[in-house]
Amino acid sequence: MDLEKRPREGSETWVDPRERPAGPAVRREPDAPEGCLAVAIRIPVRIVVLVLVVPVRMLWDALVVAGRFLNDTLLRPLGRALLWLGRAVFVWPFVGLWRYVVVPLGKALGWLGHVLLVVPLVWLYRYVLTPVGHAIAWAARGVGAGAGWIARGVGAALGWVYAWLLTPVGHAVMWVLKGIGAGLAALGIGVWTAVAWLARYLVVVPALWLYTWVLAPLGRAVAWCCKGLVWLLSTIVTGIGTALYWIARILFVLPALALWRWILTPAGRVLAVVGREVWDALGHAWRVAGHISLALGRLLGTLLRWIFVEPVRWVYRSVLTPVGHVVRDAVLRPAAEAARSVRRTTRQALAAARESVRQARADFRRMLFGEPRQPQPVDRREPSGREPRTLGSSTTALTKD
Structure with missing residues (x-):
């Protein structure tokens, strides 16, 4: 029979109450009609998968319970102990070294450096280098003023030489150079005109005739031949490509299609149906195995509770608790009271002994050095204790003697 509850056609799809989301009920659309192949595959596949998955799910749940128990009882306390040990071995020594050794040593070195380096350097800068710098600056200002006066005199002399000697000579040289340049320019223009006329009639005109009547017709003939050759080659390649295309289509494409x-398509559809059913069967079997494992776990827990826990609880509640109360009332409380009495007596004896030793030490000191000098009280003319002031006590400026 089918392991999953199936609704009748036209009714609402059945949803597992544990998987139903919180809130109002949501209606699902009925599944599409399935073929006979899916229905024929579903039942045997789910039976086989359920038989194979139940042991795996029970083993998984057992491993999860064992892992949680191991984590709660061993790994977590061990991790906390290792963490505390790591702090005690690595963190706390370095913290103590930093706090009680490095920081005080750094502060001491900083104070020593301030006293030995900063203070002398500040004194040297303030009382030695600053006056020396001021003196050097004053001397530099004097030297600069003298050099400026000398430079102004030299500049005036050089200005007179430039204005009355170099400028007339430069004007004369420029007039001579302008005349020479005009002659050279006229000569260059004549030579350029002659060279241009010779180049036109000896080079340009023959080259233009050669291009127009020889090279251009020859180039057109070569281009026409190349176009014909390209058309022939393209026709041959097109024919060969068409033949190869039809050969490949008939020999490879049509058989592969x-x-x-x-x-392949029908086989893939069958495999897809089989794979989908196997996947659904695995999910369904995993959930059913979870229910079976949960029920078995609850059964084992109930058996364990009734076989071990309840007897131990009854023994603890009915036997050990009364016995413990009797032992506490008859033995432990009297023993604790006697221990407190002994501790109280011992504490009083030790206090009396300390007081005796203190008194003997004070007597011995008084015997060797005498009585200590008592401070003389100062008369502040103030009422002693809590006595109120009066007009006859002379405690104000108006009533002093």
Whole structure:
């Protein structure tokens, strides 16, 4: 029979109460009609998968319970102990070294450096280098003023030489150079005109005739031949490509298309149906195995509780607790009271002994050095104790003697 509850056609799809989301009920659309292949595969596949998955799920749940118990009882306390040990071994010694050794040593070195380096350097800068710098600056200002006066005199002399000697000589040289340049320019223009006329009639005109009547017709003929050759080669390549295309289509494409359409596609659909059913069967079997494992775990827990826990609880509650109360009332409380009495007596004896030793030490000191000098009280003319002031006590400026 089907392991999953199926609704009748036209009714609401059944949803597992544990998987139902919180809130108002949501209606699901009925599943699409399935083929006979899916229905025929579903039942045997789910039976086989359930038989295979139940032991795995029970083993998984047992490992989860064992892991949680091991984590709560061993790994977590061990981790906390290792963490505390790591702090005690690595963190706290370095913290103590930093706090009680490095920081005080650094402060001491900083104070020593301030006293030995900063204070002398500040004194040297303030009382030695600053006056020396001021003196050097004053001397530099004097030297700069003298150098400026000398430079102004030299500049005036050089200005007179430039204005009355170099400028007339430069004007004369420029007039001579302008005349020479005008002659050279006229000569260059004549030479350039002659060279241009010779180049036009000896080079340009023959080259233009050669291009127009020889090279241009020859180039057109070569271009026409190349176009014909390219058209012939393209026609040959097109024919060969068309033949190869039809050969490849008939020998490879059509058989591969037939193989894909009539063999691989139906086989893939069958495998997809089988795979989907196997996947659904695995999920369903995993959930059913979870219910079975939960029920078995609750049964084992109940048996363990009734076989071990309840007897131990009854023994603790009915036997050990009364016995413990009797032992506490008859033995432990009297023993604790006697121990407190002994501790109280011992504490009083030790206090009396300390007081006796203190008194003997004070007597011995008084015997050797005498009585200590008592301070003389100062008369502040103030009432002693809590006595109120009066007009006859002379405690104000108006009533002093």
